[in-house]
Amino acid sequence: MDISQGKVFSSLLLFLLFIVDLGEGHNTCPQLRCREDGPAIRFPFRLKDRQPDQYCGYPGFDLYCNDKNDTVLELPTSVKVFVQQIDYKSHLISVTDSDNCFPRKIQGISLSSHPFQFYDRKIDSYLSDYGLFNCTPETDTDSSDPIPCLSSSRHPVYAFSSFAYVERVPILSCTKMYSVSSVPSDIWNSPFLELTWSEPKCGQCEVKGEKCRFKNNSTDFNIECFNPEKNKGRSTKIVTTVSILGLFLLALAVYAFYHVYHYDKTEKENQARIEKFLEDYKALKPTRYSYADIKRITNQLTEKLGQGAYGTVFKGKLSSEIYVAVKILNIFKGDGEEFINEVGTMGTIHHVNVVRLVGFCADGFRRALVYEFLPNDSLKKFISSVDSNSFLGWEKLQDIALGIAKGIQYLHQGCDQQILHFDIKPHNILLDQNFNPKISDFGLAKLCAKDQSAVSMTAARGTIGYIAPEVFSRNFGKVSYKSDIYSFGILLLEMVGGRKNVDENVETTNQIYFPEWIYNLLEQKEDLRVYVEDSGDAKIATKLAIVGLWCIQWHPIDRPSMKVVVQMLEGKGDKLTMPPNPFASTNTTRVNASMPAKRLNQELEVISELD
Known part of the structure; x- marks a missing residue:
């Protein structure tokens, strides 16, 4: 045996010793208690500093004893609770709080990534969302009692379920404090709280009168049932020895085959290609x-x-x-x-x-x-910069506009549900290495059925300057997919207006209102040729401008669908007709076509929509 083989053999022996220690380790996890009348602690739980962490407990099931020998479980954000009882068959833990006021700490408890979850025994583990209200002493409510540990004689505090009828919530005499999600109903008036867990499933072992533990040599947290009173002594050592011998022989076989067969260059290339495919598929x-x-x-x-x-x-x-x-x-x-x-x-x-x-x-x-990752940043960078080197060219701008329109058409018609974006703007259009546009940021999006003609909203959403009028006020019509089309129209006009000569007399470019300026140019038959060097480019700019003006009509019914917009952008633009003047009803003074108008501050009556 050469030196390299001797090193491999020594490594195998160390590995075997580790396996032997792991196999014997199951016998070093006795059931413990913090005090005589405390809950019994065994797998999947582990008592810190008293039991090894390699095999005695499941990850996240660590307990410890405090200086008063209370059994302590630490929840997220350092919320500590005292364990009163553990039901291993039903996977339930009964815990109490140090000051008997779970409602005071409920905001700080998040179990989204924790092995334990809240459990409500009264209504079969159904959890609810609640709003907490600080009320006056005269508050008349028969649907809920004050929360004892949060209330005082002058300020009773109530918890109202999200399923409570609105008329039963005394809104006029109460002030909302905060909301909590997915908590049990008895958390507000009980000193006890029950938690449950889904993994590992040791309850099936307990039902059979057996105990639960990790499988020997398992690396995937697999568990097994065992009877601690049986299979002790010699039989356990025989099984362990056989397992060790099998692993040792398997390791030797792999080691031998490794030296007998070598991968050639083609096999390595195939392996690399497979790994890349798996990474891409993931x-x-x-x-x-x-x-x-x-x-x-x-x-x-x-x-x-x-x-x-x-x-x-x-x-x-x-x-x-x-x-x-x-x-x-x-x-x-x-x-x-x-x-x-x-x-x-x-x-x-x-x-x-x-x-x-x-x-x-x-x-x-x-x-x-x-x-x-998209390396070319957002569209805003290329249509608002005064640097001529950042201009992409009118043909590329036309391709970008068409790509955005097709993306919005897919959201409106190509998905299982209609997706309304509500924040279409240059900043949310990202460009890949070939300057192909991609719509991003769906934080304000709403999903609705394809046949739904309108959506209800409780507040305006979007970015000022791109928000459709009906999102502010129902006087203009119902909120629907046409609201995205309005935002897209403003984006098109910015793509056109961003290439014009900025008036040096205007203090800031934010004061320039492009849409009406562009409409006046087209209405007076000047089109955009005077501002675009090439006549072919002028046709593209004119087409984008006309489509944009169609999209920003004040009333949603006057705007085209995104399918029609795509058809208009794919055409040559020769047959496009001028839309009605979208600014005719704004009571503005006509501005000279050669001078951009300043943006007008218009106040709209906002209608709250609570349905």
């Missing part, structure tokens, strides 16, 4: 990552790409050839609705003109979205 569906994965992918959040109101975007790398953009969402921004919208919507979308969601992270309070 990225086709959204993957759930832990926060540790996110930090690894982004190299500890080192390369920052940008920052917005809801989070910061970092560049990341899944492999040597696959780059991603990781958006770390702000912890205290919003109530999670945008995150749910983004994952729920983009996870089902597969279109060449829509950014692909590679994965997401929902690790406690930490949330992140992982997108495909």
